[in-house]
Amino acid sequence: MTSSPPTPPRRGAGTVSTLAAALLASLLPTLATTPVAASRVARFALDTPEALANAHSRGVAMFPDGSLVAMPPLEQVATFEEPLGLALAVGEDGTAYVGTGHPARVWRCRQGEKTLLAELNADQVTALLIAPDGTLWAATAVPATLLRFSRSGSPTVASTLPEGNLWDLAWFRGELVAAAGNPGRLLRLGANGFELAAPVPDRHARCLAVAGEFLLVGTSGRGLVLRWTGEGSPGVLFDSPFSEIAALAAEPSGVVWAAALTGDPTLGAATKGGSEPTVTTATETPSTSADTQGAVAEILRILPQGTVTTAHRFPKQLATTLDIAANGPVIGTGLEGELWQLVEGVPARLDTVAAAQVTRLARGGHWVLTQGPTALFHRQGAPAGTFTSPPLDAGQPSRWGEVEVRASTPGGGRCTIELRSGATAEPDDTWSPWSQPFPCGHGTASLPPARYAQWRLQLAAPPTGRATVAGVTLAYRQLNLPPELRAITVHEPGQVFLKSPPPSDRIVEVQHPDLSGIFTTLDEDASEQQSTLGKLYYRVGYQTVSWSASDPNGDALRFDVEIAGEGWPEFVPVRRNLESALLSLDTQALADGIYRFRISASDADANPEEPGRSSRLSPAFVVDNTPPLVQVVRRGEWWLVTVEDARSPILRLEWNRDGDAWHPLTPEDGLLDGRTETFRLRAESGRHILSLRAVDDHHNRTTVAVEEGP
CATH class of the missing domain: 2.60.40.650 (Immunoglobulin-like)
Structure with missing residues (x-):
């Protein structure tokens, strides 16, 4: 006995075009989600310290509100033939004193003239201090000697040490206190020379800073920050993961900043044998990190109550000196001579000097001592400088448009801006040349299309008043890139995905009440299957295709779905301008055979004048509506x-x-x-x-x- 239902007539290539209307009417409704279109034009707004992080400055200060102000330029006032420059003190009258090494000399720089005060019997001058009465004191290493200079500039030895070296001086509670090592200790100058004031639990007491009623001490070897009342032993405030506290600086508010670094640049050797001196612990704050996390230096912020936090870490710069300015601590670094400032916790590069290392700062960073070569710089003259933004990343090759600079230069001040663009994250020789500078305000960036751009300000103050920039905004629009169709999935025959319950009883859920029904055998685990496509149902004769696509520019996409059978001369449209990435087709409008879908993605809604389009073929699938x-x-x-x-x-x-x-x-x-x-x-x-x-x-x-x- 044979039973076979009638077979529908096969359609040939000549009837392909007649299928379009039938296919468009045979789609299973799906829940579409409309993506939000990407912004046509975006803007970089650089008007906060965070946005301006990693900028480069020469003579332009950044303030906590993100504004930029021209400073007097750093001018070189003296050079020194000695290879080491380790000590600097500046008096109220603007007289600067410089201590050098190899050999140890003390220089006076006043009104552009450099005068040698003394060549000392030591290897290097490590610290200079101007006492409240105006007396100049100098400390040396190899050997450790303390000298007092007269008003005329003649030195007198005040005290010497039989071992170790002197590293820093401070005036605390009406007395001169010295940091010494090795071994580490605090010394007080008495009537007969140095007296032991307190032992230090490290090889060297490296640096000192007076903070209200306390003297803070940075050590070398273990990298401790200690607090001393003037009596007894100092207490530990912080145990840094770095090995040396190289500098300390105190604000009038009582906040203290510390520079910690890797290594031991002091001359002392580790103590062999013996025990370390006993130390009493005051407030101990654990380090925020168990190690240095690849950094070579860090800046610590110490609050008056003793809390210590890490303000910034340098990945390669050696932070060796600190000073306090009105809008944040100024930091001098090595490897390349740079001046940095922390503004609201954000690092800003203030200046770069032609030296290997900035070794000392004074007067809010307006005086700068360097070595490699050894030179003294002073901020003076008409305020003027340059400020270069960090590279701005548009994410994709882009056209660069209007630039707006909110500048204030009253009474003869000057502000200009220039721009450049390139394809690399760090500017190099492949970038375009700087554009011709044009006045700040509103202008157009005539740049070659590229992913990255950068601007540079030239800022000069008027004879009276300040030159200020409140912010810079640069507009861009990404070049349109075609959409990316990453994958096409042809699902098993009969599978459909719905976001809401089926509108017809012709669609059967897997968990059908008739356990002997045909649909219970299709996928025994499908009742558990939940997908971003929707809930899984089955409907005989339907073929579902889904795809994943994205747009490099973030544009909203629409999709065209076409179909073709083997031997067809062209694809037949199934659906145009589809917003969802899923389509279920009733294949009963097709003859049995082997077919493919072609999915095309377009971003024409966001780019009507130059739409991007890409297409991809699905795997082949079988249409079979004929029973066995x-x-x-x-x-x-x-x-x-x-x-x-x-x-x-x-x-x-x-x-x-x-x-x-x-x-x-x-x-x-x-x-x-x-x-x-x-x-x-x-x-x-x-x-x-x-x-x-x-x-x-x-x-x-x-x-x-x-x-x-x-």
């Missing part, structure tokens, strides 16, 4: 059943007698894997109606019935 052919033959006590399908493997054969429950039947070869399968079922005596139901893997089914005789 079932042949049933009686051979003695057995029914022989043959099931054939033109395109799809046989998924299941079930039987029942007299309307009883359905039972699966196993093929003779034991494996359901082909388009033709044979089965054997024992006949029963008596009169019965035997029903057989065959299903292919596209869920097409055929049911036949035969009569069993006695």
Whole structure:
């Protein structure tokens, strides 16, 4: 016995164009989500310390509100032939004193003239101090000597040490206190020379700073910050992961800043044998990190109550000196001679000097001592400088547009801006040349399209008043790049995904109440499957395709879906301007065969004048809407059943007698894997109606019935 439903007529290539209307009407409704279109024009607004981080400055200060103010330029006032410059003190009258090394000399610089006060019997001058009465004191290393200079500039030895070196001097509670090592200790100058004031639990007491009623001490070897009342032993405030506290500077408010660095640049060697002096602990704050995290220096902020926090870490610069300015601490660094300032916790590069290292700062950073070569600089003259922004990353190659500089230069001041662009994150020779400078205000950046851009301000103050820039804004628009179609998925036949319950009872959920129904066998775990595509349902004859796409510019995308069968000369449109990345197609409008989808993505909504478009083909898939052919033959006590399908493997054969429950039947070869399968079922005596139901893997089914005789 043979049962086969009528086969629909096959469509050839000549009838392809007639399918479009049928396909457009055969789509399963899906819930679309509309992405938000990307902004056509974006802007870099640089008007806060955070936005201006990593900028380069020469003579322009950044304030906590993000404004930029021209400063007097750093001018070189003296050079020194000695290779070391380690000590600097500046009096109220503007007289600067410089201590050098190899050999140890003390110089006076006044009104542009450099005068040698003394060449000392030591290797280097390590510290200079101007006492409240105006007396100049000098400390040396190798050997450790303290000298007092008269008003005329003549030195007198005040005290010497039999071992170790002197590293810093401070005036604390009406007395001169010295930091010494090795071993580490604090010394007080008495009537007969140095007296031991307190031991220090490290190889060297390296630097000193007076903060109200306390003297803070930085050490070398263990990198401790200590607090001393003037009596007893100092207490530990902070145990740095770095090995040396190189500098301390106190604000009038009582906040103290410390520079910690890696290594031990002092001359002392580690103590061999013996025990360290006892230390009493006051307020101990643990380090914020167990190690240096790849940095070579850090800046610490110490509050009056003793709390210590890490304000900034330098990955390669050696922070060796600190001073206090009105809008934040000024930091001198080495490897390259640079001046930095922390403004609201954000590092800003103030200046770069032609030296290997900035060794000392004075008067709010307006006096700068360097070595490599050894030279003295002073901020003086008409305020003027340059400020270069960090490279601005547009994320993609972009066109650069209007630039706005909110500048105030009354009464003859000057402000100009110039720009450049390039393809590398750090500017190099491949970047475009700087544009011609033009006055601050509103202008257009005539730059080659590129991913990165940078601007540079030239700022000069008027004869009276200040030159200030409140902020800079630069507009850009990314060059339109085509969308990216990353993947196309052709789902299993019959799978559909819905965001809401099905509108028709023709769509069957996996957990169907009829446990013997065909849909219960499609995916036994599908009841648990939840997807961003929606909830999984099944509908016979439907084919679902989904895809993932993105736009490099962040533009909203729309999609066209087309289909073509093998041998078709062209693709047929299925859906235009689709917003979602999912489509379910009723394939009953198609003849059985092998097909492909073509998905095209476009960003035309955001770029109508130059839309980007890209396309991608799906994997081939089979359309099969023809049920299997079932042949049933009686051979003695057995029914022989043959099931054939033109395109799809046989998924299941079930039987029942007299309307009883359905039972699966196993093929003779034991494996359901082909388009033709044979089965054997024992006949029963008596009169019965035997029903057989065959299903292919596209869920097409055929049911036949035969009569069993006695």
